Amino acid sequence: MVIEWRPNRNSSLSLHQQIVDWMKQQITSGEWPVATKLPSQRSLADSFGVNRSTIITAIDELIADGLLETKVGSGTFVSNNTWNVLAASKQPDWRKYVRNGLHEPNIQTIQDINLHEADTAMIRLGTGELSPSLLPVKKIEQTLQSTAFDAYSLGYSEPKGDKRLRQSISDHLKEKGVNVSPGSLMIVSGGLQALQLIAVGLLPKGSLILHESPSYLNSVHPFQSAGMHLAGLSKQGRGTIPNQIKRINRKRKASLLYTVPTFNNPTNATWTKEERLDLLSICKKEQIPIIEDDVYSDLWLEKEPPPPLKSFDADGLVLHIGSMSKTLSPGLRIGWIAGPMPVIERLADIKMQMDYGSSALSQHLVATWLSQGLYSKHLDWLRRELLARRDFTLALLNQYFEGIAKWQTPQGGFYIWVELGKPIVNPTLFKLAIKEHLLINPGYIYEPNNHTHLRLSYSYASEDQLAYGIQTLSNIIRRLI
Template sequence: MEWKVDREADKPLYQQIFEYIEEKISYGEYPPGSLLPSERKLAQQLNVNRMTIAHVYDELQASGLVERKKGSGTRVSSHKWGILPKGVTNWRKYIEGGSFIPSYPLIRRIRGEAKVMEGGYNLASGKLSSDLFPTDYLQSILSEYTFPTDLGYEHPQGLLSLRETIASYVKTYHNIHTTSSSVLITSGAQQALHLITQCLLNPGDAVAIEAPSYFYSLPLFQSAGLRIFGLPVDSEGMNPDDIMTLYKKHKIRMIFLNPTYHSPTGAILSSTRRLQVLEIAAELGIPIVEDDPVSLLSFDNEQHSPIKSFDRNGNVLYVGSLSKVIGSSLRIGWLIGPQSVINRLADAREQIDFGLSVFPQIIANLLLQSSEYPKHLEFLRQELLERRNEMLSALQDLLGDKIEFTIPKGGFFIWCKLNKSVDDQKLVEAGIKHKILFMPGSVYGSPNGYVRLTFAHLKKESIRDAVSQFAEVLNQV
């Protein structure tokens, strides 16, 4: 085969190969019904991993360009709906043209690989490992539960009993005082962030986020037409004085913060700074969105009171979630804020999908009310602490002189600075070759040369091997 992938290009390999095959189909070189080479053969011809070709074929199938049948290979569709010049809608143009921006290519690449990778280790995922879910106690709670007979539309703010439970939960665990009418149940923290950006801000508005930040990895800010500005994070989180400077320059309209065990750095915003941020935001009359998914996962018994717990003026929109403490597929999150804001967002929620299904809400309510829940939290903290220590010791032993890191006091992640200059894209591709996935810093807006490693997604006994694979990758790039 004359054509070759360009390993120096910014474009991921799978996308280059996708476009190459798409072009061949559109030129009639691969006519409708014709058989494409097998994954193995094409991988050999192009000198790429077979998984990359599997991913390309999956994407071609999703675009309707090819059809795949078990045992008879991959054929060009008889109806090439993606590329026919006349009479047929060119869906690709629509798919690429919508106002909701797709995920960043590097993130899609990592997530795509995570779905197809056989064996190997995923240090990129923000998901708990399978042995950390409270499956047994969930099973026992559910077996005793009688499901309701009323399955009509629920309140768009969420099930009242769960909102009451959340109000008491945030009081017990975070010293946040609220009532059920100021709580909106969302499909994870993610949806709360989406509703805020869509309903409370306008295209062109400037917002502040930490730099680096998990928020940077979400194109939903750009999809809402927002201009995002980073406030650098040091060991005590972001510096409140920077908010004022940024405001003078760009008239920011909202501040998004993840103050406790910040993703990706693990930093904790100091209590002095929490109060300063609250004061400055009040002075400027701009709200703070406080994203707080992991603050209960502390490794040193220290509790860091959320900024919301000091807020007496309703300036903070507080976002919580069960994803990191129970399981992300439950899709239970919440937003706490002034009632007028909650009503506005609940109205949007009603327009979008009439609110969250009642079933995960019932399950969440049972779990949070159960006397087992505090025991589960304790178990989780202990397990995560052991996994963190295992990863720290492996990093120290295997990569001591090649990386620097600070020890996270809670949460899921270790943020590493590499002592050599590497291109993130090449690093990720080399990782994929070695079946090891991790999040490069650039997806959080940091320069090349940083990675976020998750210790929560692997069992303890696999962590050293995973770090050793990662070390191998670093040696080779």
């Protein structure tokens, strides 16, 4: 539970009384239904900016009133007897609803990361996002200042999204060797929505999805929540990837293969051109369409990566996903899917039922950035900045992680996939880091049994934060080893 209220220090009411009144109101209004668990006393004291003793007095009073109850060892809860206290109140059992929904919750560590990211005191060592200092805020403001809208563009968009934007994306993809017409492209609200649409739009329940392990797909659940099964492929695994695909597909027909072939999340591995051609060839033979998640490929540092799988695809085998979230700004929520037209039209029809299209303001801005060359100018600058950040971070790793970990030099993207010598990457390490105000992305988010890896990112934290954070993290780790 996130508390955003604070007592008013200038009020004539005591802090303790204001807290009692506010909590009573949360309970009686149904905002805190029966059995809601309150944050810890320490955390409430922090949120309210008061002493812990004030919290204890307030809670004791509400317990005496019968509104709260304490269960030894597990915390303070909104009382089950509330209905005795509040005349005529009879609340629905929302707990049951929250528990019974179809969609998988995020795993606890990811929920914790999402929550703690709102805390500006945290040093975010694993965040897969550009630092605020790398977002072209002033340039975006300038574009908005010269923006003139066609009134039609502020209405509901057509199913595939703004035509001008689709044309710009089609032109942009041509530069990467990918030829798709605007009609075979649809706009989505970021890469994750693309996966969501594919999961509910193209597969019967129980379908098998192949993916590289470790995998971004273990950290989000678009396929799992729709009732699909995942099977991992591993470059470290038994046999080559093509052989693993053949072996699995013989036992049970796979419906799709998901891959991040360029600057992988989380490993930062990039498939060579030969590996790409091999993958296409085996998937064609085995009739397994490919989802190519290509949201990092614009972020190469010293030399361009091999062309996307889609550029070699003469058979309509590849659904190609791109996005502006990693390169321009995640807040825009603009991405796209390119693929065979009947597939795109099916997915666009579902998107119309899910959110009626993406933000017209965002679509307009991205179309302008692509068509006026602002995007490619921004990339030139961004690559230099990321390169400097990468080298800075590698120097820190050399200084503080030597002897306790191994890593590769990233050729692009955001991530360094750090392998520790000992299997100590577990929720305890995550929590110890939080105590030191460090937010890390542990390997087990991406591969359930992985307790040796961390996804570090050089894209988000400032140089000072990286310096302090990596040193502190190495101290924590050395204590555990």
